[in-house]
Amino acid sequence: MGDLSPDQAAAELAWLAARLQAANVAYHRDDAPDISDATYDALKQRNLAIEAAFPALKRSDSPSEQVGGTVAEGFGKVQHVVRMLSLGNAFSDADVRDFDLRIRKYLGLGQDAGLIYTAEPKIDGLSLSLRYEGGILMQAATRGDGAVGENVTANARTIADIPHVIADAPEILEVRGEVYMSHADFAALNRRQTDAGGKTFANPRNAAAGSLRQLDATITQARPLRFFAYAWGDLSAPLADTQFAAIARLATLGFATNDLMVRCDGPADMIAHYHRIEEQRATLGYDIDGVVYKVNDLDLQQRLGFRSTTPRWAIAHKFPAELAWTRLEAIDIQVGRTGALSPVARLTPVTVGGVVVSNATLHNEDYIAGLGGDGQPIRGGRDVRVGDWVQVYRAGDVIPKIKDVNLARRPADAVPFVFPDVCPDCGSAAIREDGDAVRRCTGGLICPAQAVERLKHFVSRAAFDIEGLGAKQVEQFYADGWITTPADIFTLRDRFATGLQQLKNREGWGEKSAQNLFDAIDEKRQIPLHRLIFSLGIRHVGEAGAALFANHYGSWRAFQEAMTAAKVGEGAAWDDLTGIDGVGAVMATSVITAMQQEAERASIDRLVAQLQVHDAVPVARDSPVAGKTIVFTGTLEKMTRAEAKARAESLGAKVSGSVSAKTDILVAGPGAGSKAKKAAELGVATMDEDAWLALIGAG
Numbered sequence: 001m002g003d004l005s006p007d008q009a010a011a012e013l014a015w016l017a018a019r020l021q022a023a024n025v026a027y028h029r030d031d032a033p034d035i036s037d038a039t040y041d042a043l044k045q046r047n048l049a050i051e052a053a054f055p056a057l058k059r060s061d062s063p064s065e066q067v068g069g070t071v072a073e074g075f076g077k078v079q080h081v082v083r084m085l086s087l088g089n090a091f092s093d094a095d096v097r098d099f100d101l102r103i104r105k106y107l108g109l110g111q112d113a114g115l116i117y118t119a120e121p122k123i124d125g126l127s128l129s130l131r132y133e134g135g136i137l138m139q140a141a142t143r144g145d146g147a148v149g150e151n152v153t154a155n156a157r158t159i160a161d162i163p164h165v166i167a168d169a170p171e172i173l174e175v176r177g178e179v180y181m182s183h184a185d186f187a188a189l190n191r192r193q194t195d196a197g198g199k200t201f202a203n204p205r206n207a208a209a210g211s212l213r214q215l216d217a218t219i220t221q222a223r224p225l226r227f228f229a230y231a232w233g234d235l236s237a238p239l240a241d242t243q244f245a246a247i248a249r250l251a252t253l254g255f256a257t258n259d260l261m262v263r264c265d266g267p268a269d270m271i272a273h274y275h276r277i278e279e280q281r282a283t284l285g286y287d288i289d290g291v292v293y294k295v296n297d298l299d300l301q302q303r304l305g306f307r308s309t310t311p312r313w314a315i316a317h318k319f320p321a322e323l324a325w326t327r328l329e330a331i332d333i334q335v336g337r338t339g340a341l342s343p344v345a346r347l348t349p350v351t352v353g354g355v356v357v358s359n360a361t362l363h364n365e366d367y368i369a370g371l372g373g374d375g376q377p378i379r380g381g382r383d384v385r386v387g388d389w390v391q392v393y394r395a396g397d398v399i400p401k402i403k404d405v406n407l408a409r410r411p412a413d414a415v416p417f418v419f420p421d422v423c424p425d426c427g428s429a430a431i432r433e434d435g436d437a438v439r440r441c442t443g444g445l446i447c448p449a450q451a452v453e454r455l456k457h458f459v460s461r462a463a464f465d466i467e468g469l470g471a472k473q474v475e476q477f478y479a480d481g482w483i484t485t486p487a488d489i490f491t492l493r494d495r496f497a498t499g500l501q502q503l504k505n506r507e508g509w510g511e512k513s514a515q516n517l518f519d520a521i522d523e524k525r526q527i528p529l530h531r532l533i534f535s536l537g538i539r540h541v542g543e544a545g546a547a548l549f550a551n552h553y554g555s556w557r558a559f560q561e562a563m564t565a566a567k568v569g570e571g572a573a574w575d576d577l578t579g580i581d582g583v584g585a586v587m588a589t590s591v592i593t594a595m596q597q598e599a600e601r602a603s604i605d606r607l608v609a610q611l612q613v614h615d616a617v618p619v620a621r622d623s624p625v626a627g628k629t630i631v632f633t634g635t636l637e638k639m640t641r642a643e644a645k646a647r648a649e650s651l652g653a654k655v656s657g658s659v660s661a662k663t664d665i666l667v668a669g670p671g672a673g674s675k676a677k678k679a680a681e682l683g684v685a686t687m688d689e690d691a692w693l694a695l696i697g698a699g
């Protein structure tokens with residue numbers, strides 16, 4: 001031991017902890033030992049010897065303190081230190097030019113100022129985040145909902161492209177990239193699956209996802225997965241100054257990176273590279289579905305920051321969707337949680353881009369009739385009829401759509417589709433309001449379809465996400481009258497854990513699964529405010545809207561009081577609500593209406609009585625402006641208004657457009673007028689741009 005420095009000893013202890021932990025998982029959980037017993041014992045001995053020589057370096061997760069193995073049902077959850085985001089899409093050259101213009105505008109850069117982008121293939125696989133501490137792979141996590149992913153460490157360790165140990169890396173480094181399967185490996189896997197009588201995969205992406213998410217890591221190991229690194233998350237030291245150099249650094253560290261990545265000096269260059277990549281698409285040997293552009297300068301990326309789910313500094317330029325012709329067999333009407341009647345095309349199954357498609361959305365009655373959202377003809381005004389030959393396409397992940405109809409093959413007896421004016425589910429009138437393209441069931445809570453869809457939304461991943469309570473279970477419970485509104489979920493244990501009718505006695509349930517469900521429900525009695533608001537399924541209030549409300553009002557109490565007090569179109573509560581950046585009159589009206597509708601509100605109150613709602617946490621609690629309301633006025637000279645606002649919000653401040661008694665700070669540049677006057681009258685602290693930058697530590 002004498003020849004080991006403390007640094008070396010610490011590094012080796014870290015490696016031993018990770019290695020022995022992996023061996024425990026392989027042995028105990030997966031019944032698939034990955035090292036021999038003798039090697040295991042030797043590693044444990046080595047660990048003990050180092051700990052004896054350097055007692056101060058003994059780790060809190062020391063293998064010498066651990067007895068049993070890890071027992072895991074499903075995958076553990078991993079909270080991402082830096083959220084894993086998705087990308088905005090560009091579908092045309094004009095979209096790419098707009099992307100460049102938006103960035104220039106945000107940064108206050110003129111048309112002629114140099115701005116370099118990187119362009120690289122968008123790999124069609126699934127994203128993975130690899131966390132290295134002290135150069136050792138400690139954890140691998142899937143994206144999940146972006147905030148919380150699944151721990152797939154044991155599986156990731158079986159992928160040859162993923163190094164277990166890296167040298168000369170920052171102390172903490174999260175490498176992000178795409179797990180994918182090559183065409184050749186995919187074909188061979190499907191052949192093996194067929195020979196073994198197993199199920200085959202529809203496309204390489206499904207095969208990659210199915211292989212990575214195996215509870216048994218030996219199965220993952222037998223699947224030929226690969227990994228391209230293209231981004232990073234948590235970092236203790238910057239990798240480089242530019243995107244291009246950072247990826248080159250990852251390559252030096254031993255990661256596979258894509259050699260089709262180039263630097264471009266503007267939209268024309270980017271689009272040219274897009275076409276070069278498109279030409280090679282068929283011969284690359286793996287699936288790609290577009291080209292990703294990123295701002296090369298990492299300081300600029302930092303300034304540009306993020307919208308709620310996508311970075312401002314990157315975009316995916318998608319390849320045109322694949323098309324296929326098939327027959328439209330029927331048009332069904334589905335009723336959504338807000339009562340919208342949505343027509344769905346039932347198709348003769350056809351393969352589009354490697355996936356079998358048998359349903360497509362028909363949007364609404366105008367769309368079927370050949371009219372677009374603006375009332376102008378689409379498809380040359382051709383309507384869609386049952387029996388028609390239709391052209392179907394898939395754009396990325398989204399539901400298939402219908403692009404065209406072939407009138408030459410229309411059956412002689414095909415008749416125009418008559419859109420129902422009553423709800424197919426509850427028989428209530430289905431009406432179209434002025435300016436709404438959608439016909440809606442007026443049944444509200446009495447409509448079973450709406451009730452079930454609301455419940456499904458309530459338990460969905462971004463809402464309550466209750467383990468063991470998915471769409472299928474909700475449908476069953478609703479059909480049997482066990483659950484009609486969300487509050488009923490939280491009284492299931494009281495009603496059905498004991499007594500005459502018990503969950504454990506129902507088909508498909510047993511003692512253990514019933515207990516697990518009750519426990520999973522109890523676990524979600526504690527819920528963050530934004531999830532609760534989103535789960536209510538209020539029309540026009542998606543995840544981003546719910547987060548805006550949560551951040552603005554802070555607590556359920558403040559939110560519900562404000563919604564109860566608000567009047568549509570007037571008054572202080574309305575002004576406050578519509579003053580939230582991103583909340584327009586439509587969303588504001590919808591949330592007020594929902595919160596003030598008697599039956600609806602009673603149902604919400606019953607639910608909240610079952611819960612402990614966690615207040616919103618300011619984005620950055622320790623910043624000097626967290627929770628403060630800021631107003632910017634006059635000309636800002638160091639950054640654009642959009643950037644100033646986004647920066648303040650990322651530090652936990654609220655940015656408002658008008659000065660009131662609630663304003664904490666007015667940042668006034670040259671030319672500030674009435675707002676500065678009003679602030680002075682109200683005694684609101686006023687500072688110039690430099691003082692503001694100094695306050696937020698950016699001066």
Ligand code: IVH
Nearest residue numbers: 085086087121122123127178230231292311
């Ligand atoms: S960058 C913050 N680069 O596409 C943005 N993503 O549709 C980080 N993807 O979630 C992503 N190839 O799973 C980036 N070269 C590439 C990519 C890529 C594939 C995936 C990734 C992302 C999704 C968004």
